[in-house]
Amino acid sequence: MANHETQQQQQQHQRPRQHRRSKGRHAAARPAAPARVPLRMLLRVASVAGGIQFGWALQLSLLTPYVQQLGIPHVWASIIWLCGPLSGLLVQPLVGHLSDRCTSRFGRRRPFILGGALSIVAAVLIIGHSADIGWWFGDTLEHRPWAVGVFVFGFWILDVANNVTQGPCRALLGDLTGKDQRRTRVANAYYSLFMAIGNILGYATGSYSGWYKVFAFTLTPACNISCANLKSAFFLDIIFIAVTTYISIVAAKEVPLSSSGAHPVEEAAAGESGTAGEAFLWELFGTFRYFSTPVWTILTVTALTWIGWFPFLLFDTDWMGREIYGGEPNEGPNYDTGVRMGALGLLLNSVVLGVTSVLLERLCRKQGPGFLWGISNILMAVCFISMLVVTYVANNIGYVGKDLPPTGIVIASLIIFTILGFPLAVSCSISC
Template sequence: MTNPSEDRRPRPPATRPPPHHPSRPAASTAAQSKVSKRILLRVASVACGIQFGWALQLSLLTPYVQELGIPHAWASVIWLCGPLSGLFVQPLVGHSSDRCTSRFGRRRPFIVAGAVLIAIAVLIIGHSADIGWAFGDREGKIRTRAIVAFVFGFWILDVANNMTQGPCRALLADLTENDHRRTRVANAYFSLFMAIGNILGYATGSYSGWYKVFPFTKTVACNVECANLKAAFYIDVVFIAITTCLSVSAAQEIPLSSLPSEAHEGSSSTQEAFMWELFGTFKYFPGIVWIILLVTALTWVGWFPFILFDTDWMGREIYGGEPNQDPYYSAGVRMGALGLLLNSVFLGITSVLMEKLCRKWGAGFVWGVSNILMALCFLAMIVTSFVAYHLGYLGHGSPPAGIVFTALFIFSVLGIPLAITYSVPYALISIRIEALGLGQGLSLGVLNLAIVIPQVIVSVGSGPWDQLFGGGNSPALAVGAVAGVIGGIVAILAIPRTRVQKTTPLP
């Protein structure tokens, strides 16, 4: 790679090759040449705290926004803040962390700042009903001020999640650089801790008695369901504080300012050229990187309808309830949280086996088969909804045990492809883009574009799309199934099983 100091002639930002990134020399120093698996485990542990909050968010917040008065058709629009913030925040944070000159390291300051923002955000979300009441909300179908507080906290939460996860994955990549097997192991650890966080978060969300443990959470503005959510977020704050301390204390990063001057000279470049730099890297990508990005996009077109509506699907289409109208919906949401807990158990088991599966069958084949399995599970959900509707119990009683068992089984099996989605794409993109000389933070930001753009499309379109076919969640799940099959076929046929060949770095 050309040293930036050898040629200082100005070039247009749009055509400027990506500068020399500091992650390579930092990670290749002798001090970090062989980081133990115990340290990798501790560094990855922050994923447990982050995912604990995500589990509460994914299982409880779509039902909660409907209880605040937002119609089902527009509930998905609330989730736009996640992909929109990820579209800009994660690449920018990754770019900035590649160049951070803090004496505490490049990644750790962003991880700590993100964790603090997560804590602030969940407290705002948990108290949104109380905030709305304080500003004039009273009993009514739509609690406008509470919705404003909720959306504000939700935006902060998604920004904070993106601020934390990207640098953590980049830090793991820094610690395992040039060792492709250890890179896969590190990402499997991250996926494993995500599973553990999910299990604990979904278990917390499925328990309906937190308001008794923390009786002060129930107020005139906050009913039992709201109080349970608020208490769960209190637990989340404590949990993420513990895991963040474990993670940042384990990784002894070398500050960028301590490296030779040529390793961080690019850090003085202006941030205004960032987006030009990000998009300017695209022309250097080999075909295999574009295939990974395509399969990633198709995979998340599949996953996002499920993530949006999993517990809502259980409450509406299996238990036959409606928010704020009968007890069946709340019972279904809690049962959905239990299903997601089982999902996380399968996710954790698969994460432990990830390295062996990829070594035996190839990462592309494993990823493709998992996408097809995901699509089959979505089709099974649609069939289960159809059967439940024609059994005639919806709105009149509890669902039959066979229907509930089938729904829980589907949720559980979906943990297998979810574990692969959380691990394999990150390992593949990290290995291949590292050979081009890009910083790990920026490279993961590029991958994030392939995740958030489909999420924006699904967030905008899934609610009206479902409404076009009479409501329910089946139309969006059908689109997800089709995307999963296409992505699976592309991954199997187009991602080579051979080892990554040495790639000429960018000029």
């Protein structure tokens, strides 16, 4: 009897061991899960967004006033900005198409990021030295046709270069995260974070008037203090874009695409993407006829929204210099002071935009994206109407052209700029 009980106990001890061995064999048979990309790598790769956005902030805050100082009439200034939408429509899809099939040993995305960053450096050097180049070709302080031509050339290169760099950077983050949705959300959050940092630093740089003292060599016979500040700000942009680009491309571990196009990431989607790449833009336009009425409504409202945003983004600092401070380009210090104050307003706008972007997912879960989008559009309309009211009050007080604006007018303008950060964040996220 004792021997029988001893045998039963031994069998019971052996069963868990056999079960554990069986589980071990099954676990060994399952393929190992792919290693998750380190958060530190995503953070470093996304940092280039800060360098790109730093230049965008300088471009939006300073270049519309500067081109008028070169002699281009106010009504024609917006024509120069047409390159932005055109390059976004044509360059980004083309760069995406080419980078998907790039067989460089450095990877698919990094060559385009580096090439775009070098083009940005070349473009801002051309823009910053446009007055000097025109002077060398015979321009005078009153007539600057050469400077205007050089400026426009550099400006269009800058818009194209920005689009060349942004698309591959986002695509690189997508390549690194793969199908890991959590890592993808983190990567997008990092990208948005660096965009906000770049905006804040860029607008802060544009609002400071003493950069020409740091870079004293920027003052030349053809380049006054305002021009020298712009040139100096672009030197800071070059340093920032160089550092962030280096950090980004060194951190990324890209697997080169073979000459046959067989890449681990692409194999799963090879059957779907082959014809799509060849169709290019035509397939995109061909899908319009399949859109339902709600989709057309969303697209129409989005288009009307950006018709409102576009003039604000182009002429915000110019509005502050002309309508609030009563100045004119090249006619006294009021205009330049107003432009710098407008850049300060855009800095506050970027802070609100960044905070809203961080909280937007939670707000959408709580209130719904449609409700937030509607509220943001109403708020945008109220702010733009408020700008008309502030302009009317400023022009009827009687200080314009004689003195600096009252503190209340300036504060009201800055509040409008700040509040507009919320609807701008929603327009850039939910409706897109």
